[in-house]
Structures are given as structure tokens and as C-alpha cells.
Amino acid sequence: MKKLILILLLLVSVLSFGTKEGLEAGDKFPIMKLYNTKSEEVGTSEKYLGKITIYNFGANWCPPCKVEKPLLNKFYNANKDKVNVVSIMVDNDGESVNKFFIDNPVDFPHYFDKGQTLSRKFLIRVVPTTYIIDKNGIILERIHGSLDWSQLKIEDLEELLVGERG
Numbered sequence: 001m002k003k004l005i006l007i008l009l010l011l012v013s014v015l016s017f018g019t020k021e022g023l024e025a026g027d028k029f030p031i032m033k034l035y036n037t038k039s040e041e042v043g044t045s046e047k048y049l050g051k052i053t054i055y056n057f058g059a060n061w062c063p064p065c066k067v068e069k070p071l072l073n074k075f076y077n078a079n080k081d082k083v084n085v086v087s088i089m090v091d092n093d094g095e096s097v098n099k100f101f102i103d104n105p106v107d108f109p110h111y112f113d114k115g116q117t118l119s120r121k122f123l124i125r126v127v128p129t130t131y132i133i134d135k136n137g138i139i140l141e142r143i144h145g146s147l148d149w150s151q152l153k154i155e156d157l158e159e160l161l162v163g164e165r166g
Helices: 002-016 064-079 094-103 112-121 154-165
Strands: 034-037 041-044 052-058 083-090 110-112 127-134 139-143
Touching: 034 110, 052 064, 052 154, 064 083, 064 094, 083 094, 094 110, 139 154
Parallel strands: 052 083, 083 110
Antiparallel strands: 034 041, 052 127, 127 139
């Protein structure tokens, strides 16, 4: 019996080796429902197609998110004619999200991951996690952990587009 269990465990590990872990560069970013902090549906992510879009998943309890959001806000304000920035907060309740943005105000939209369905669907295991999406909804990059947005320029994102075209 122990030998059978060992063989099954080895088989599972071999089959799972090299499998994708959530959405990755080159994948189509799915259209998702967006919810405000009262858990009310307020539209879909389809409204952000047409520009490079940065989807930044975070949480109120996440210290790196508190550092990253103001830097991302400055990046957004310097480049909002060329880029959308959308925050998706994976907290358990909308009240926590509201408090986070009272303490850390931003000029880009933020939404609540109602029931944490998006974070489960996209296998978000680390916050912040950021997806950079092209104007057609193709993922250019997925970044686990915070970025220093003060060091990035819009040209850095546009270079991802050049790399995408070959």
C-alpha cells in the first residue's frame, strides 16, 4: 500500500511539474466583473481595453501595498493619457478597502474582490501582484511583489509592447 501511495505521489508531482500557475504573459486577460466596496457590481474590465492597463492586486493588511500604491499613483498621474491603472483589493470586506484608500488616497479606480473570486481565479498567492495588459487584453507581464514605480517610465511599458510584436 505504501508503494502505491508513493507511486501516486510521484505521478502527481511529475504531472504538475511545469504546469502554469495562474495567468501568465501571452495569455488573454479575462473580462471580469468589478465590484465597489459595497459589493455592488459596477461594470466590467472591458471598459479598460484600448490602452495599456495595469491591474494591481493588493490588500489593506499588506505593508508593501502601502508603499507601492502612492508610487503607482504618481506613475498613473504622469501617464494617464497612455495607461489605465486599476486596483483590485483582495480583502475580506469592503470597509477595510475603504479605510485603506482613506489612509492611502489614489486617483485611479479601486475595486473590491468580492468573495475573493478573482484572486482564486487568477491564483493570486502574493500581494501585491501586478498584471500589465496590452490594449487588446493580452498579458504582457505578471509581477509578484511590489515595484518601485518611481523608477519606471511609460517607455518601459511600451518596450513590452515592442517585445510582444517580435
